[in-house]
Amino acid sequence: MNICILGAGAIGSLWACYLHKAGHNVSLWTKGDEPSITLSLDDLPAITFPANQTTHLSHADLVLIAVKAWQVETATLPIISFIKPSCTLLFTHNGMGAIQGVLPKLSKHNVLFATTTHGALKQNPHQLTHTGYGHTTIGALQQYGHDGSRSISDMLHQALGPVTWDDNIQQALWSKLAINCCINPLTAIKNCRNGELGDPATLAFIDALCLEISSVIHAEGLICKREALFEQVQQVIQATKDNYSSMHQDIYHGRATEIDYITGYLIQRAQARNLNVPLNEKLFKQIKQQEANNDH
Template sequence: MNIVVLGPGAIGALWASHLKSSGHNVSLWGRSSTEQTVIQLDDSPEQSFPNQNAQALHEADLLLVTVKVWQVKSAFTPLLSSISKDCIIVFMHNGMGAVDELKAELSPFPVLLATTTHGALKTSSSKVSHTGKGATQIGPYNAQGARCEFITEVLNHSLPSVQWNSDIEKALWQKLAINCAINPLTAIEQCNNGQLAESRYQASLAAVIQEVTSVIQAEEITLSYDELHKTVAVVIEATKTNYSSMRQDIFYQRKSEIDFITGYLLKTAKRHHINTPENDKLYQAIKQIESSWINHD
């Protein structure tokens, strides 16, 4: 397939490398205007990819969007007029709400949503490390996307395991719950995920998960508090040495994904008239840290 990866950060570079290694024709669309971009995955040989190639974009069968959630609209919109209406668009990012902002523009295309638990870290501009093997779920955003289940096999052949999930909304909410629990706390405390297993964090985690459960159930999605609490505990243990993306963003004074993680939860809670004091407290704490850089600058 002709594949373009929009946003070759850690996860984008990981997928680009695996897709190219399995025989696909892969191009990148990154911020750099250089014609070629080099990626070296772990100890594998370097791979060279065309970058910002208009012809490759026009001929793309698949556009994999892996930019940060808050960059989705600004990165994707300028490319709209260059993409074939047959091109399958896959959005793979943390957080929720960004794709909904583009619903009208996306209506002609087959659109899929994906969530992955693979871990990746960019250690330099060209080097990426696969820090944790995981699984990817993918499912339809619209009716055209529902006809594209075959893409699961394409992706699974490149970076397993990939599963089709016709109820992708449930999987995305589950991922949002994990992110609401882990990301803001690790960013505020500047700790790795494993430290959240300490007793001093349990009351906050329980409150966050309870509030998220109330919102999820108001959205008529069947996930219980016990399920989510157990899942969060499993993720904390499985990723105990990892730093969350939000912790990294706050550490390096970069804009975080808080508006599309906890912020999305708060908006949805408000719609259902549900109080979420613990999530609200964490949201305000992250926003305060971010605004302190702006004020300091």
């Protein structure tokens, strides 16, 4: 399959290396103009990918959009004119609400969404470490999914499994958002690895967060029980204890975070449902203050 990956960050680079290893023709598309990019995954030999070439983009059967949530619209809109109608677009980013401005322009395309628990870290622009093996869930939003979507899921599974298809991807996206709402802001505020959230005081705060989050998800017509969410968050903290969250890394390196599309989206939906989420609002304000401090 001809695959173009939009964004050469940690997750985009991870998929690029595994899809290349599985035998696919993989190219990259970035905000730069370099004609090729070399990546090394763990201790494997380096791979040189063609990059930023419209011929590769126009022949792509699949475009995997792996940019930050706040980059989705500005990164995707300029490439739409180059991709063929039969091309599938697969969005994979943290948070929700980032694709609303793009979807109306993608009515001719097969549009899928993926959420993953794989961990990856770019040591430098060319060296990538697969820091944690996880699971990927893929699905379509109502009218945007076409026939043949599940074959994409199968292809990804062969490259970097397990990958499972979910007919209710909204549930999976909300589940990932809920966990991110608990872990990402706290690790950024505390400047710590995920595992350091396991102390009793922090867990008590997370339990209270889970009450707010589950009430919003329930109001959205989806399933989320506070106890189950709290248990799941603790499992992720333990399973990824040595990892730094993406939001921690963004704050640490002085970059913009995805807080508007994680906690911010939860707050937005809570307001629409007339629900109060004061603890989440507190975390949101703290992260926005850290972002503002980074700008000075």
